[in-house]
Amino acid sequence: MKVSVIGATGYAGAELLAILHRHRQVEVCHITSESHTGVKISDLYPHFRGIYDMTLESMKDSESIGKDSDAVFIALPHGHAMKVGKILQDTDAKIIDLGADYRFNDTSVYEKWYNVEHTHKDAKRVYGLAELYRDKIKDAKIIGNAGCFTTASILALAPLVKNHLVDINTIIIDAKSGVSGAGRGAKQANLLPELYDSFKAYNVAHHRHTPEIEQALSEIGGENITLNFTPHLVPMSRGILATCYANLKENVKPEDVDSAYQNLYGDEYFIRLLGRGGYPATKDVRGSNYCDIAWHIDERTNRVIALSAIDNLVKGAAGQAVQNFNIAFGIDEKEGLDVVPMYP
């Protein structure tokens, strides 16, 4: 099968190429970058030398890229993918967008939080969080790959919400991400000397992953959920940990919580349940598509604290995109993704 990557020079695009190199059923045929058209990808990313020495093309002729491809991955900033999606719509290629353009059912929510007009409102799209939307992904033409913070947060909370174990008005997500999530653009704030030995929050009460989490959990729980989401920046390269709080409803027993996780995720290859009292660490999933999940119950306050760890560039972006691709094409979901996390 032939696949192309529109916008291959960001960290997510590069991670995608690395994963596709392991995938035994695909061949990468086009990779694009508007700012580096004509440049070899290995000149921008020397770690690709000898592995990917392809030249970056322009995405201007997206249509012919679509015609050459069974699937097109889009790794562009939000607002740009929908333009490409509109063009590719009439090709046979399936579309997997790693950005936000196709994640929202209600495009007015997108428009409000992203401050951009949505120009492809009638796109037939599905939300690309593999474990929870697998059936829909199977038949999808356009997949709006779930975001990084959202993947960690939704997977941690879904069993609680689905089984109505918690008071939905009490959900707080305190999330922490490595700096690769901020992209490869040159910003003073992300220089090593600025971030080294430093820790801080950002976008409190305003991060764009908030409505995406709310959409999914509302669907899963069957009622409208509004919650707090607070991201923080960790002085490391990769990884997200989400610490999720909620009040348990009356009479909910610890075993009910255990069952909720076991029932929803017991058969999932990429979700590893560490059980009640466990401690996921981002390093244990680094470079892999795993999401490690554990939960704690504080009897003093009757709160559940759910913890989840992912690699933001893999399960939070490129890995999940390939997982969705595999699902959409009926390939073994693990293909290209069955690697041991890198430790230490």
Next chain:
Amino acid sequence: MKVSVIGATGYAGAELLAILHRHRQVEVCHITSESHTGVKISDLYPHFRGIYDMTLESMKDSESIGKDSDAVFIALPHGHAMKVGKILQDTDAKIIDLGADYRFNDTSVYEKWYNVEHTHKDAKRVYGLAELYRDKIKDAKIIGNAGCFTTASILALAPLVKNHLVDINTIIIDAKSGVSGAGRGAKQANLLPELYDSFKAYNVAHHRHTPEIEQALSEIGGENITLNFTPHLVPMSRGILATCYANLKENVKPEDVDSAYQNLYGDEYFIRLLGRGGYPATKDVRGSNYCDIAWHIDERTNRVIALSAIDNLVKGAAGQAVQNFNIAFGIDEKEGLDVVPMYP
């Protein structure tokens, strides 16, 4: 004035010596270590070469150390300080304990959380969080210096609790600390390769700083407070960030929150208010005694999110100890502590 340090070889003890070197009114007369008696401190900490080449003594003869000293700083593991405190009680020396032994009004709380019998229950002690207990510290014989997480957490929440702006049943503290907080003991879990590029929670629902935070906030708010406290380990050396959540009571306006912080801390030198919408970063306080505080209001959920940043070894330990020392002896509170944070 003459001061001594019992237990000088941990990170807090070493930081204390560094601060005392800048203090123009003290001379360090005794430093002790049971495991390194007879060794020069600069052999254990080469950064002290030429600055402190003193030899570590045993603390066995605490009484004579107390007689030589105007003040004795104790930086021992919990359970050990109270033994020394009992001996020093009858000397003229003031005692500043950096550990937990003298932090609790109700020693049964201490005994429950620390799993140790308290053997100095009648000690006349005050809680050493300078900004909130200054008046009591002035006359104190024994000061139980506030813990690191607790200092950050209490200072962030005190204005809200004191002014009854939040529902006290909704307080959640999600805290993050650099690894120096775990001490200098050789543990596999704290090796650089293990922690590098990793992030995780620990001691969820069971950390010993929980009851200490509850004690202080309950006193400040005048009602019993039970809350969630969740610590995390950041792959960095120094610094604590506390992210504190609480539901605002009805009709509380953003300006009420602003005023609460301004009124309580407006005149405090070591508390820097970044205002509503600000973002404290641990790097901005690194190596200093500052506590930077900001707050956000999420109108969607009617929650306040308060953020505070400290250096765990300074404002969270040795710096606060010297601040308490200065208060207790009527010295300018800034003496020895008026330094610019180290950046970058």
Next chain:
Amino acid sequence: MKVSVIGATGYAGAELLAILHRHRQVEVCHITSESHTGVKISDLYPHFRGIYDMTLESMKDSESIGKDSDAVFIALPHGHAMKVGKILQDTDAKIIDLGADYRFNDTSVYEKWYNVEHTHKDAKRVYGLAELYRDKIKDAKIIGNAGCFTTASILALAPLVKNHLVDINTIIIDAKSGVSGAGRGAKQANLLPELYDSFKAYNVAHHRHTPEIEQALSEIGGENITLNFTPHLVPMSRGILATCYANLKENVKPEDVDSAYQNLYGDEYFIRLLGRGGYPATKDVRGSNYCDIAWHIDERTNRVIALSAIDNLVKGAAGQAVQNFNIAFGIDEKEGLDVVPMYP
């Protein structure tokens, strides 16, 4: 094919298991640890959960392990492998030792530098640096896998020495390694707070990789070489960079140097030549078996400066071991090793 790993709980052992998971022609049948016999490897390394949940055995019955295995990898501290090797010698299993016991032709050199009596002097062994000793490895029974610093150093210098381009009395290797090279043992000196934001040399003029480098370069150059080797510790987890200096002989032209590298390594898959003026970075090879090499000529001093970068745990240990295994069994040399380095 069946393989076993004696001493699976160090960083090199764990990396080996990660690589073997990708290898399509092997099955791991025994893994051992004396200090953790009976424990699941995933309890020691949670990143293995769901991938390797095997139980660690004792190596006491090495003979039966050998009989079950086509190959046995040994990842024990030096001095211990030769005892196992002696036992395994009479089984059909090939032996790949990741330690130093089988690296030296002249065991008296080993005994002098390692301060241990060699008890398996008559072992038929070959030196396991794949690119330079491939022909010998093909028929080997016992392979003494090259060390980490030595691999980087020898590969960088071999073309110069082989072609007699440099004055062999002027060779200086200034090498830098991530901390994973120091192993997983709990040592105060390797705690994150100790190493973070720090850089230093160690074992100057006395590091045990010195005679190993000298042995190989002397063989390659056909004359006895004595050189300087200086290791340094970098505050990072993985990676080695070797900066190698030597005076060019008279009349050696830059093009001669270029040709020497091209001729020796032009066809090597795992050696990537960045050419004259290039800059290898450890990150570009992280998690992979590549060795990136470049060279510079300083016309002012007539010195060549050769640079090489490897991942110490892969090309410097487990990756090279699998590469040697593949060679010894006539398998495609890339099997299990053809991965994109992890970036960023």
Next chain:
Amino acid sequence: MKVSVIGATGYAGAELLAILHRHRQVEVCHITSESHTGVKISDLYPHFRGIYDMTLESMKDSESIGKDSDAVFIALPHGHAMKVGKILQDTDAKIIDLGADYRFNDTSVYEKWYNVEHTHKDAKRVYGLAELYRDKIKDAKIIGNAGCFTTASILALAPLVKNHLVDINTIIIDAKSGVSGAGRGAKQANLLPELYDSFKAYNVAHHRHTPEIEQALSEIGGENITLNFTPHLVPMSRGILATCYANLKENVKPEDVDSAYQNLYGDEYFIRLLGRGGYPATKDVRGSNYCDIAWHIDERTNRVIALSAIDNLVKGAAGQAVQNFNIAFGIDEKEGLDVVPMYP
């Protein structure tokens, strides 16, 4: 005394302000930035909040700045300081330039390596490496503060060269620096994800500190010295380690080397001799003006390996500038600089 800082917004400028805050005999009267004129320094560097809230001025009216000041520190990119220096020349202010414009006796060397025309060739200037040029600094009008790599390198090698203990044709300096040396400009290459867990060399055989080192060592040794200098980038914020190699001349004994260091530096407060066999670490000097020095002798190759560690922003820039300032004005050399390095 009144001092001003021209170009206060780089890392060296900020460090200078931090040091001047501790200095009991100075008051900062002007700070400038062309790109941030009118902005408060604490808006650019939040760690200065409450300490320095001064507004940045333009340096356009340098002359009046000079008239207001007893000394002017210049922390501009090379090529810019000499313009300011020319204007300030006729004021009473002493000038301490942290850049390269006033470091070279022979401005043609400067012009060749920096590729800029020197427009202030007749400036009466002295080289500002305090320990070796103290007498000249006492009477100086313009001080060309020594560079960071150069300070570490020259201090490590001066005793060997001065006492003619080494073959001057064999000097090789392999130096390593934290990333703060690259400045605060937004560059993709210096983003945390790019540098984290990475190590590499740069500017091999072409770094501009080479001729500066050669100038000083040639003066000290009394003969022209040409040498190799190779810088590397360490994934940390602060610190430089220089590893210096040279062949010992015949009949030089280890004790001769010891004496050379002891005689030259025995009385220097800011140079700490760790002796033969010692290991300086950048962390042991972090945040301080110390230069820690040790040396090793490799009897196998008859080479001496000298090691030195400094904080690049302190002894390698701002600290040395204040030390020079103190010397020039007859103030105690330690004033403002007598702090304990920050550990851990």
